[in-house]
Amino acid sequence: MQATASAHLHRDHHLFSSSFLLRSPKPRRPPATAVRMSLREDGPSVAVVGVTGAVGQEFLSVLSDRDFPYRSIKMLASRRSAGKKLSFEDREYVVEELRPESFDGVDIALFSAGGSISKDMAPAAVERGAIVVDNSSAFRMVPEVPLVIPEVNPEAMAHIRLKGRSGKGALIANPNCSTIICLMAATPLHRHAKVVRMVVSTYQAASGAGAAAMEELELQTREVLDGKQPTCKIFRQQYAFNLFSHNAPVQANGYNEEEMKLVKETRKIWNDTDVKVTATCIRVPVMRAHAESVNLQFEKPLDEDTARQILKEAAGVVVIDDRASNHFPTPLEVSNKDDVAVGRIRQDFSQDGNLGLDIFVCGDQIRKGAALNAIQIAELLLQ
Ligand SMILES: NC(=O)c1ccc[n+]([C@@H]2O[C@H](COP(=O)([O-])OP(=O)(O)OC[C@H]3O[C@@H](n4cnc5c(N)ncnc54)[C@H](OP(=O)(O)O)[C@@H]3O)[C@@H](O)[C@H]2O)c1
Structure with a gap:
């Protein structure tokens, strides 16, 4: 700000x-x-x-x-x-x-x-x-509450509009920030070749935990550089110059809640109960914007050039994929930006028959992962 x-x-x-x-x-x-x-x-x-x-x-x-x-x-x-x-x-x-x-x-x-x-x-x-x-x-997982990314599933809220609602209220849920950023990149590919399995590893910024977490990362960084003990109020462990498993509570199945949101919300947004999703969510000492490594397995073959072209044409996505100069998406480059950036687009050679791709995605999760997505939903309400 x-x-x-x-x-x-x-x-x-x-x-x-x-x-x-x-x-x-x-x-x-x-x-x-x-x-x-x-x-x-x-x-x-x-x-x-x-x-x-x-x-x-x-x-x-x-x-x-x-x-x-x-x-x-x-x-x-x-x-x-x-x-x-x-x-x-x-x-x-x-x-x-x-x-x-x-x-x-x-x-x-x-x-x-x-x-x-x-x-x-x-x-x-x-x-x-x-x-x-x-x-x-x-309310995200309440069946009758639409869970919407406007570029992905606007149809889920087609029945909710401001006009003609005659004073009747309604609820629409904004998905989790990591889910939005991941699906902005994965959905155009899913539409083309159908994702059957997705493996997500996240590198999540302080901003995802709110304003106080951002302040704590800044404070800790100063304290560590000054040789002082870092103040640990939000995360209960040193965050500056460190990284750790996401602070969401760990469930009986060993996944934390952030990881399970990626699993469950993807199924709801894609309206596909069969898609297999697994995730590992990590907090990294980045101030703002999340990064995610996403491995995709498809039902139909999809080569990397076609995938790159699909992503270049996708709304709300920008491709940064310059192998020659080793320039790929970074959290800094997407901070305060609307578009989700995708790079490292490459065939996963552990999968035969062009059935796998690896991509690296960065998005400003306060913006597209939260506020922007919600206001795009509000814009749909005005139609
Ligand atoms: N940060 C993200 O990237 C992100 C992304 C997606 C979703 N979200 C979700 O958005 C929500 C807020 O996140 P944030 O990062 O903005 O947190 P934040 O910076 O800590 O802000 C929390 C806000 O909630 C208000 N609040 C707290 N208790 C309240 C109460 N009893 N009554 C009314 N308002 C109250 C606070 O007001 P005061 O200043 O008066 O305390 C403040 O305005 C969370 O549900 C979070 O999961 C966050």
Whole structure:
């Protein structure tokens, strides 16, 4: 988040202690003097739940970048933030404490305040007629809740639109960030040759664990370089100059919850209960944007040149695959970008008959993995 961004909290807020957030370059932002078209009487009334968090702040950036039309915006967070001032598109807002009544008159509620808040408050929002787009895992696997990546399965929410809903609320879930980034690259190939098995290894950034985790990585890095003991509050172990198995709880089957999300969500999004998925999720000391190594096994042959061409033509995907200069996707290169980058596209020679491919994918998980995907869903609601 930049100091010059049109969406930001005033400087007394904790987010501004992270110079990494401040330094991130933002693409495509219009000049500050540009006349904003987003505030429109005929637009929906929007609520952003968790507006002070990493994803909440990105919601505001994405709404602004995409000129998402809105009649009004409610800025909602916990009691701790109530009363804080926040400027967005040249207007000043006061953060309000989240309550069920917050959703009176709200058309679209963008939730990113954690699973327990979503479980508590999303039903209250739906009851009051809001369409909730939820970033948490709370409702993703509920059969009647669509789990949507707009480039992949927009049809899953075809029955939910703002027009003609006559005050009826609904819930749509945003998939897990690692799942979104993986499937943005894997789906175009899946459509061509049908994936039968997928092996995913992730390299996940601090940003995936929220603003406080980003601050802790920065603090630990300074502390270790200064020869001090690193402060370990969020992850309970040294993160700077280290990596470790994802912090999600480990289940009885030995997989952690993050890994199982990749397994279960892929099946739901592809509407394919047979696809075999396995994953190993690792936290790496990268500030922002996840990387994933993905091994694919297909039902039909798919050579690497065809795969590269398919990916070049895929919406929301950019190919960075320069073998001669050893230039492939990196988290830094995709930070603050909308597109998911794919490279290292190569035949998996352990599989015969062109039935396997290896790819390496990077995506900004606060953006495409969370806020951007949710706002693309909200854009579909306006159609
Ligand atoms: N970070 C990612 O890349 C990512 C990706 C996909 C999904 N998500 C999901 O998005 C959610 C938020 O993630 P984040 O990374 O933005 O976390 P974060 O930076 O820690 O922000 C959490 C937000 O939730 C608010 N909140 C906490 N308790 C609340 C309460 N009782 N009532 C109302 N608001 C409350 C916080 O408000 P205060 O500032 O007032 O405490 C803050 O605005 C999580 O469910 C996460 O799993 C995150």
